[in-house]
Every structure is written in structure tokens, then in C-alpha cells.
Amino acid sequence: MAKSTLLLGGLVTLSRSTLAASNFPDCSSSGPLGNNSVCDTSLDAVTRARALVAVLTTAEKINATISTYPGVPRLGLPPYEWWNEALHGVAKSPGVSFNPDNGSEFQHATSFPQPITLGAAFDDALVHAVATVVSTEARAFSNAGRAGLDFWTPNINPFRDARWGRGQETPGEDPFHLSSYVKALISGLEGTGDSAGNKDGKYKKLVSTCKHFAGYDLENWNGNYRYQFDASISTQDMVEYYLPSFQTCARDVKVGGFMCSYNAVNGVPTCADHWLLNDVLRDHWNWTGGSDDGFWVTSDCDSVQNVFLPHRWATTREGAAAASLKAGTDLNCGTYYSHHLQGAYDQGLIDDTDLDTAVTRLYASLVKLGYFDPAESQPYRSLGWEDVDTPEAQQLAYTAAVSGTVLLKNNNTLPLDLKGKKVAVIGDWADATSQLQGNYFGVAPYLRSPFYAAQQLLGNDSVFYSAGPTNRDPTTNAWDSILEAAYAADVILYFGGIDENVEAEETDRVSISWSGPQLDIIGELALLGKPMVVVALGGGQLDSSPIAENSGVGALLWGGYPGQDGGVALLDIIIGKQSPAGRLPTTQYPASFTSAVPMTDMALRPAAGNNYPGRTYRWYQGDVVFGFGYGLHYTTFDAEISLPGSGESFDIADITSNCAEEYLDLCPFASVATTITNTGNVTSDYSALLFLKGEFGPAPHPLKTLVSYERAHNISASNSAQLALNLTLGSLSRVDENGNRILYPGSYSLQLDVEPGLATLNFTLSGEAKTLDEWPAAPANRSGTGTHEVPAGYFVGGYGSVNDAGGQLPLDKSEA
């Protein structure tokens, strides 16, 4: 979301000084709000918010729609910065300020692995635990005047294309996985429930923000920039793939905030999309609570400007601001609300009612956070520096890194006994520090590289380090140093791949190949005949087939962005102190994928006529290098799965009528009893992924679909673990071309793990198809075909540039 680092730096300074002045409003009885009902803790949130809004002038209400809120001094309302980040730990952002003095309080916060690594753990309890630490540390920062209460996380768009520079911020490519993950995450961040759904208390711990709503998963690919990209998405793909995680956020866990995105979907910029922000988000998903409202939508930073330029959806600046506010974008990061809402008001494009709606939502949200309430009534207000970077948090960061590491190849090489060995640690990631964090990071208490971990383990004299070529370095400049280290060692550990140099905000990749120099030196090293392990780092997958097929490389691991203790976690797996049990959260495609599939093509399903192979493990028709969910272990497993009772056939009318859930897709179908037995001799976790197959519902049919997962921990040799893999009716359903979610009669097959060998189970559904959810159709002219259209901006982009050929911009005086 941060459009530029420069910006971040500047705003941090501003907001820190403002926050330091006075962190919370003055609700003392003698204060200017003493008689305003906003301070009356006996009233509901919306009533309290309305009371405050009632005393604001129009100009003050406009100010209240700006993310860097100046406050209202006459009312004792302090400035407030809505923009805080905490993607995988409290993070640098306009609202967050770390103490710059080393060794001081609030100098750092726990830095967990990136979501792509956490996602690879397939462990929702772990996700919840991590989120709980993050929100605890965030509240401690807030209490010290070093953070706000609203955090613009998570990025929960599916990782649709391996080239996406921000895919690292997501848990992966699968919508079921994302929904399950985000439910665990938000309950941890907002304190609205533990993993069993128990609420923490009266107050929200934080407000979390599900972003970027919707269809946002492209930075800048081949002249298509996020600011102007118009994603053409079919209704079926929209409901089936792009929206489930957001439905979970809004409907099922009632997250406090949403963020609309830079892109347009089927012609309409999302921040100005009344259908998306109202008909879908608020009405269909019931993202409202009546008197318990307080759910708001923020723009991405300057995405309201983008409604004017480069989308040119609005023909005037005031029109862009007005359309966004009326569509339901309550808060603006950027200048368009502050510069143009008054003009829009003067032109009659908006009125006080529009402003009241937005500002009431924002204040009601703050009321629910206890913002106007006495500190002494709120346990969260007593969190302090002693609750940050605890030993438990450090251990959890380490565990998360271990849990998310995936073993892709092991030719009897791992685990390696390194005792008494001389080890070369080579590569651009070998001495990684801030690389370990990926993007949207804070100051970590420490950043332990593989080189550091190896030195701790073996002593400095036994470890030979050489940097390698970065993923942007096309030279052989490091060759001499690399070969010197390798010649001196008994064992070669290569840590490379990609990082923020090639996958980042505003930077999509154009290639999913390893860089030539990295492959060149890996190839030379593999010729030396020494035990050799390659560890691929970075969020997006690289086609590792040249490494997988090279007999001189004994093992291949993938670690994503493993966070503050990532180097230690990786070394501990290499030496067998820990066992790998992560699974790939995205498909590893062959390099040819990028020539077959334009990144701008949003379609999931293959299209033979277009030579379009489709996307994700559910639809992609080609051979993959390593599939979604792939991951080896240091041991072997057997498994059994069974449905409860004797049922192998179910009547749709029966199973849909006996459900107390408000939404039919959430009705339980069954709990699959699963027994996992460790048949080898190494203790290991096992992440149980349950896939559904079968030809039911509309053709074409997906190859398989993830419908449930649980992670079993520390199964020792010859022992078993029992898991209950829960299935809902929704997980058996399909989405039709109109976006309706329907349960179809047919033959169903459940498969444990990515290949059929471990355990499978068949059952049938009979009777009439049943609609579980009826989709609110978009206006008639809004339905994207999703069928391989070349978007308008194709090839003609720029940083928010103008994409038609030499045409007159609507910038002449005539527009004013």
C-alpha cells in the first residue's frame, strides 16, 4: 500500500510528534467532550459516534475522512493516524514509530516470517498465536504513543500469479486456505476470539483491514500498472476465487476495516464501485451491525486520485472524490478528499449525510476499540514494553520459520551431520539480515542469518562464507570468493533465490527462472562432488528444475521470507534438530508458464482455443515442477481417513435442512476422522491436506480442491496422531456462471495429501441441487468476460500513466 518509501519516512516523523502530544481524546467531565454522549460508555457505539458527528462542522467532517487526521482541538480530539502496518509484526508505517535509540524500550518488535512462509505451515493455530502476539505488541506500542489502533493488514488477495511482487504478503494461491488462515489471523489481531471462537472481552484489541478489495494482484507488469489496471473477471471466477477470503473477513469474522484497491474490476475502479462496496460487501455479506456498526472502508493511498487519473472513470477531480465517498469509501489515504471533497460539496455532488455516514462509521469503530473510554476499564490499555519481544514471542517466531520451511528434494542428503565438518555457506541469502523479513517490516530484535547460525553451531573457524550473485547481479564478480569458500569446505550450503530486488511492491517479475549467474555457480559447485544443499528463498516460486535434476545437488529446501530467526531455523532443519513439514502454498510452474499466460489474464480456467493452460493447482493443465501442497519429510507416514457413521451416500435435502447456521455454506457436513502414523524413525509434524475431486456441478471441473487441513505436531516414530478434518457444505459446493454457490448431486472423492497414494474415500450426494448462496448480480454492463481480453492498458502503461494514444487529457481549462 505504501506508494513510496520516501513518503513513509516523512509521515513517520509527523505522526510520531502528533501522537506523542496526546494519544486519546479528552473525555473527562470537565473537558470539551464531557457532555457529549460519545463519552457515555453506557451507550452503543453508533449512538456515541453520532453524538460526536452531530457537533462537527462540514469542514471538520471532511478532515475526519483523511487517514492522517488532524483532530479537532476545540473538542479535545487529538490527531490520529489511521495508517499503521503489521503484516508480520508491528511494522514501520506513518502511525508507528520505533524508538531510534538502541537498547531502549520500543526499539523493536517481534518480526515473524512473511505470510507466504506462515501459510506454508498450514497451521491455523500457529497463525492465531502469531496474530495474538502481534496485536499484543501493537497495543503496547499504542499505549506508549507509538502506534494507532487501526492496522492495514492483512493482504488477503489470492497469490494468483507467481510473478506478483506482493504475493509474499499472502498465505498462498488457494481461496479455501486463505479463508481459513484469515479467520485465524483476524481473531488474533482483533481479539475477537481464540481459535475456538471465544471472545476476549468487551473491546476490540485492534481493528484489522482486509485488503485489497478486490481483484488486486498486479503491481507493474509489462506496462500494466496497478493504478490503471482494469481487471476483467468473470462472475464465476470472482465468486469462486477472488472473493472468498473477503467474504470470510466481512461476513464470518466481521473484520473492522476493508481497503478498496487501485485497480478497476470490469471497468469500475473499486473505490468508486457502489455495487462492490454496498451490494456485495455491506448488504450481501451483512457487513454491518445496525446499532453495532462501525465498519469502514479506506482507500488505498491515492486510489481516489486514480478514479480520476489514470482510470479516467470520473471526469473531474471533485467527481472522483464524490463518487468514492458515495460508493462507500469512508476514509482516504491521499489528498483527494482533503483537496476536493469541499469542492464536491460546493458543487452539490455530496452533502452532509454522505459525510455523516462515513465519519460515523469511523468514530464508531474507534468507540469499539475503547478509544473514548477510561483506560482503567481496559486490560489492553495496560500492555507495555514488558509484553513486547518476550521469550515466548521469540520462540514463536522461530517455530513459525521452522513450520513454514518446505523440503522439495532430498537425495539421501538431509539431515546432515555437520559435527567436525567444514562448511561453506554461499549465496546472496547466506548472510541475509533484512532480507529475512521481506516487505512491510519493523525493527527486529535480531536478524539471524544462516551464516550466523552456522558459526554458532560449528565455530567461526569451520564456516567459510561467500556472498553470491544477487538476483539482479548478472556478473561473475563473486566467483573467486565463492570457489575459495567451496574448495575449503567439506559441505556446501547455498542460500539464494530471489528477494525484494525483483519481487516487491510496484515490481512484478517477468521471469520465474533462477538467474543465469546463480545457476552457473550452482552448476560449478555441484561439479565439486561435495555434499551440497540449495535453499531457495523469496516469496514467489522459481522454476527449480535445473537444480532438482542436477545430481550434484543433494537437497533443495524452500524457506520464503523466514523472519528474525530464519537462519537458525533453516540450519536446524539442515542438521536434523528440526524436521521439515511445510507444504508449498503456491504451485511451482515451469519457466514456460510466463510465456503461455499473460499476467493480465485473470481467468482461472483453461481455454484450449486460446492455448491458455489455466491457473492454480485446481485448473492448470500443464506439468508443474512442484505442485501446490508438495513437501517431503525426514520420515514416512501412513494414514487412514473415514467419515463418521456408515454413510457413503447423503441426501442433499437432509444435509441442508439440519443446520442452525445463518449461511448454508457454513453448515457442517462431516468431520473426517484422520489417523496419521509415523512409519519412519524421525519425529515430525505432518500437515494433513484434504482434497476433493469429482465431476459434479458445471464443467469444466477442477483437478482437485483443498477442502480442509490441519497440522499434527511432533508425531514420533511408530506413533499416530488423530485429526478431525472438518468439512462444510460450502466446501462441497461449486459456483455457477452467475456466481451462485450450489450443492450438486454427484460422486465425490476425498484424497489425503497431494497424491492419491496415502488415503482416499468416496461418497455420493443425491437429490436436487440446492443453492447455498444466491449472488447479487452486478449491473448488466458490468459483467467481465474473464476470457482472455487484452485489457485497455496493455503495453501502454507507465507509473499511473495515460493509456490512450496521444489523446487529450481531461485537463484543459474547459473541465474546470
Add this chain to the structure above:
Amino acid sequence: MAKSTLLLGGLVTLSRSTLAASNFPDCSSSGPLGNNSVCDTSLDAVTRARALVAVLTTAEKINATISTYPGVPRLGLPPYEWWNEALHGVAKSPGVSFNPDNGSEFQHATSFPQPITLGAAFDDALVHAVATVVSTEARAFSNAGRAGLDFWTPNINPFRDARWGRGQETPGEDPFHLSSYVKALISGLEGTGDSAGNKDGKYKKLVSTCKHFAGYDLENWNGNYRYQFDASISTQDMVEYYLPSFQTCARDVKVGGFMCSYNAVNGVPTCADHWLLNDVLRDHWNWTGGSDDGFWVTSDCDSVQNVFLPHRWATTREGAAAASLKAGTDLNCGTYYSHHLQGAYDQGLIDDTDLDTAVTRLYASLVKLGYFDPAESQPYRSLGWEDVDTPEAQQLAYTAAVSGTVLLKNNNTLPLDLKGKKVAVIGDWADATSQLQGNYFGVAPYLRSPFYAAQQLLGNDSVFYSAGPTNRDPTTNAWDSILEAAYAADVILYFGGIDENVEAEETDRVSISWSGPQLDIIGELALLGKPMVVVALGGGQLDSSPIAENSGVGALLWGGYPGQDGGVALLDIIIGKQSPAGRLPTTQYPASFTSAVPMTDMALRPAAGNNYPGRTYRWYQGDVVFGFGYGLHYTTFDAEISLPGSGESFDIADITSNCAEEYLDLCPFASVATTITNTGNVTSDYSALLFLKGEFGPAPHPLKTLVSYERAHNISASNSAQLALNLTLGSLSRVDENGNRILYPGSYSLQLDVEPGLATLNFTLSGEAKTLDEWPAAPANRSGTGTHEVPAGYFVGGYGSVNDAGGQLPLDKSEA
């Protein structure tokens, strides 16, 4: 050429210390070379070089093929760094070290405008003068042990595509322009002649290096990286467009060095292309001097590695090194010669004769520079700090910036009388410092921004500055500050465009549009109704039609990268102290160009069947925004042109038989007498561009072709200037599909300036067509079609990545 800045930094340190030790070989009679003929100044260069090579071991000869040469201590040969840069002034590079201490000698060197700006002056005498200052300053640095004698400049590839990140390093898109420019440049750099061709003396002043040979003009576009790009070029386009500047370098001015490039042409990496480096370069262009040899080819940095990977033209590393050496790549920047030539020797792929050829060329080149000769016999050896940054050099840098500035639009706005006015200087370039230099720059004595110039002119209190959005900044963060400056001012000067953030080495553009935020704020400012000037900076053109068509913008200038005094030069033009007379050195295409023309398509000619509009002003079929050669003035001109004598018809046999030139295409045809009269009231230069039109030779026919140019200086009101615009037979000729250059009978038309209105003249050639130059055909399997082939690496690139789909790299043990 520098593959990474990181590398540069590292090598600078190394080479400085080595250079400081001992700058020249020890040829004293008591020294180890005292009896070697290399020190005998009475002998020719090759004889001397051979005498030295004869006493070298094979290992020492291999060392001598490496650009960071370690020297031979036993022979008193010091280390020598071949890699020095001086694109537009002595520049940071491995061989060049600036004194880091402010105020010290050799702390800086004159920093002229980038070649794209110098090219826009269309003034070869200016080019020669600039190059003479550069070489003088370079020798002063050399004498102080702060530079070598070999400079890897110029980049003389035609600026084929506006997206090219390094187009800024070239004088423009036209091959005649490039040839004429490079002739003036190299005579100035090497001291081999003044603009009238008079040699300076016995010694070469420097050795200059024409690069990148050949077909190199793509960095990284859409997954196509220079390291793996295989340019498909027809023979006709090759001879007509891609090679003329190199032919001039080799055949006509006998430049000392060439550099082969990263890319392949028609399947063969250029550094391993025996046909290109021998049949064309050395044999056909006669780039040799027998006993006066000493012409060498260096690789680009690690381009020998690229022969192995990612080109995979050689199947082993040793094979790549051997093939490059045998093809004629005498020197290697990178590690492949140092690591793999010994292996190639051991495998019998090369022998001592191959090494002797390369090393003799290198040493003979040094001999010709006086490297082994007594300092006291060489005037260049007495140049010192007093010859650097002289007042004359400062004035020349200013003049060059003025001369290269182009006026594109002037709605009675310029020149502006700013006396007593309050002026807003706004935009990302308004306070430009290092931006003024573009790439390959040194430490300048000063870097004067437009903001600085305005303050000097008007006083600090009358100038309101605001930064604007950078070309990568998509935000409105600067809006408040910009509007504050604009509101306070009477006049608005906007300095923006692009810079190294979007056009750079390893960075091609994907869009040629102005960024949306820049257009947004320019549009808002234009609504204010104040006199407003936009100055577009950067090397590649942007589609400025939204600015040209906006009636609120009174004038539009283009300045490229105007160098150390660029801000003053631009302000002086704005206020009328100087008059603009530069001409666009490249076509300004509409934004739609990038969607019609893949950057990888090397074809010049349009192809209707492919919807391919062609490239450059000679062939492009669409409407342009501003054409090649376009440029307005503050005054008006009339002109007359005439051929000498009464001739309007010429017999081909006659005009080709009366010529003393070694090469027929260099034979004079006529000198077009040209009278330019200033009919307005402002003194101004006028750059006379003479174009040829007519339907002679093979169809299709170019729209027009630049065949001569001269710049007239300071023509005052009502006065005239006389110019002789010389034409050669070559400039009348066409190239056929086999690459032969032929003079055809037909009707010819000369046109002064870009449009026909000023002066035209017709004549005819009669008789038989005459071949002026017969092209040495490439091997049969080498002829590129040049007809819109999708190159192999299309869409599947990476930084030197592997471009086939998941295939096994030749990196397994089997290869060793």
C-alpha cells in the same frame, strides 16, 4: 557496460591503489625491459609489442587478456586497468579515481551534457571541442595516476526505440547523424585530428572504444534481457541502420578499440562471432594497419560468460572462452578468460598463437599511446590539474547545454521577461543536481539546477520551489507544496519528465507516456491562468501531446540531460538570454507506439500485413507528436540552397570515376551552397538539416533521409549565414537486401529542414546503377529475417536467466 554499481565501487578501490604504485612500465636501460625491443622507440608498434609478447609465459599472456591486468612484476610491467569511462566527461569507473577530498586537485572533472543532448545540437565542431576537453582532462588524470589511457566510450548504437534505457548515451536515432558525430568525437578523444582532419602528433591521445558491436539497444524489456537477447536483423537493416556508425569508427577514423556486446545477432553472441569480428570488422572495414596494428576488441563485462549462459551458444565454459578469443575478442572484462582460458588451452581449444594475436594487439595499442616511451617526448604527459575544469571548459559545458535544448511549443510565451516577477519552479527536475548528468558520470565541479539559476537571477525571495512527483512516484503527496508555490507566483516553470529511475542501464521503459501524477498536477497548474512553461527532461522522448494541446501551458522545451550547467542554460533560454536552436535527435512517437511495436522487433521497415508501422523518421508510417529534427526558434528564417554549376542531372559513371577516395561511398558528390537568413528580430543559431527524398533503389522507399547537416551560429536579425552542406556518393546510395550499397539512377529531391516549406532542390542521376560497396555475406545459416520474429527469449527472461521451459541446464557433472 557496468553490470552493477556495486562492482564499480569495488574495483575503483582496487585499481586506484594499483595505479598509484607505478603508472607506466619501467623502460629504463637498467630495468628488466631495458634490452627488450618494446622499449625501442625507433621500431613500429607491432614489432615492439611482439618483442614483449615473446618473453611472456602462457599464464602471463592469459593474465594480459583480462581488463583488470595484474601486470608482470618480473618484467617491470605494472598493473593496468583497461576499463575507464568518459561518456560525457571523465567518469567514475574501475580505472578512474577522483580525489575524495573536497577542494583538492582531481576532485572533479568537467561534466558535459549527455550525448543525447549534445546530439540535439547537430554541431560536429561542438562535439569535437567537447571530446578534446574530455581527452585533455583524461590525460591529466592519467598523469596523476588517476586514470588509464583506454576509455570505453562512445556508445554509438542507434537509438532505435524510445524505450531503450541507454538511448541517452547516444546522439540519436539516425545513422548518418551518428556517423558524422562519432567521427568528430573520436578525432577529439584520440587526438587523431581536429575537425579539419589534422593529426595532433605522433601519439594517440587516448584509445576510444566504439560499443556495443552490434545490434545492442535493449536492456530488459518484458523479460528480454540484454544478456540473452538474440536480435533478429535482416542484412539490409544491418548494413543500412545498425552498422554505419561502426563502419565509420573502424574504417574511416580507425578508432583504437571496439567492444562486442551482450546480445546475439541472428543466433550468434557477438563476442563469439568470427564473421562479425573478422570478416566484417577487420577484413571488410580494413580495421588493421599491418605493422601499424594495435586495434583490439574487448568483451562487455561478462559477455564471454553469456556465450555459455544464458546464450548457451557454447556448451562448456572453456568453449565459450576459447570461441570468444578465436573470434577476435582480445580482452575480457569479467572472469571467464581468467578462470577458463587455461582450461581451454589444456583442452587444446586455443594455443599460444591465439593468445599472441590478442596480446600483441593490446600491447601495440599501448605502444601507440606512448605507454613505453619517455614522458619528456610526449606533450600529453605534461597535462596536469591546471588543464582540468578550465574557464573555457566551463563555458563549453554551458554552451553545449544551450545548444542541445529544443523548443517544441511556444504559444507567444517565450522568452519570458522575469524581472520583478515571482516565479514558481516546480517539479522533480526543478532542483536537479546529479539528475543533470544522466549515467556514466564523474564528479562535476558544480551541478546547477533550474532552482539555483532562478535564485541567482531573481533573488531567493522571488523564487518558490516545490519538488514534484518523480517519474516513479504515483502519489499526490507533493500537491500541497506545489500548489502553495504556484499560488504565490506570477509565473510557473515546471521541470519534469523522466530520469534514471525509469530509463537506465538494465532498465528499459514500457511506456512512453508522461506519468499520470505529473500530467495531473500540470493540468491543475494550467488551470491557474498564469504564464506556464513545461521543460521535459530525460533522454527518451515522452508523448507530450497532452501538454502540447493544453492551452494553459504556454511553452514546452526539451533538454535531455544537460550536464553541470544545465539549470542555468535552461533558465537563460527561458528568459531570452540565449536562443534555442536544437533539434529533436529522435522521433517523439505517440504513446500508442509501444503497443504497436514490440521492443524486440528489430525491423526498420513497416509491414502492413503485421500491422507493423516501422521505426525511425525514415520509415514510421503513423503520425508523430514531434518529428525527428523538429525544433522551433525565437526568430524566423528564410533559406536558399543550390548545387554548384548548372548541373541538375548527373551521370553515374562520371561521378563515380572521378574520385580519389579509397571507398567509393566517401567520394564527394557536391557541396550544397546554403544561405540562411534571419527574418525575425532575435539573434539565433540555425541547425541546417538536409534531407533527401525520392523513389530510387529498392522499394519500399524511406520517407526522407538525413544526408548532411551543419549548424550556423549567432545569425543576427536580418543577417545571413552561408553554409556548405557536403554530400557524398554514399549519402545518395541505398542498401539492397544483400547489404550491397548501390548508387541508383532516378529522381532525387533535397529538402532543407524537416518540412518542405523552406527550400528544396531536385536533380537526377542517370546511367547504370553502380555498386559502391559489396557486403561480405554472413554464413548461409546466419541471415536473420528481421521480419517480426518473436525472439527465443520472448517473455521468458530474467537477469541472465535460462529461457527454455524447465530444461536441464548443461550444468550436470557430465559436462566437465
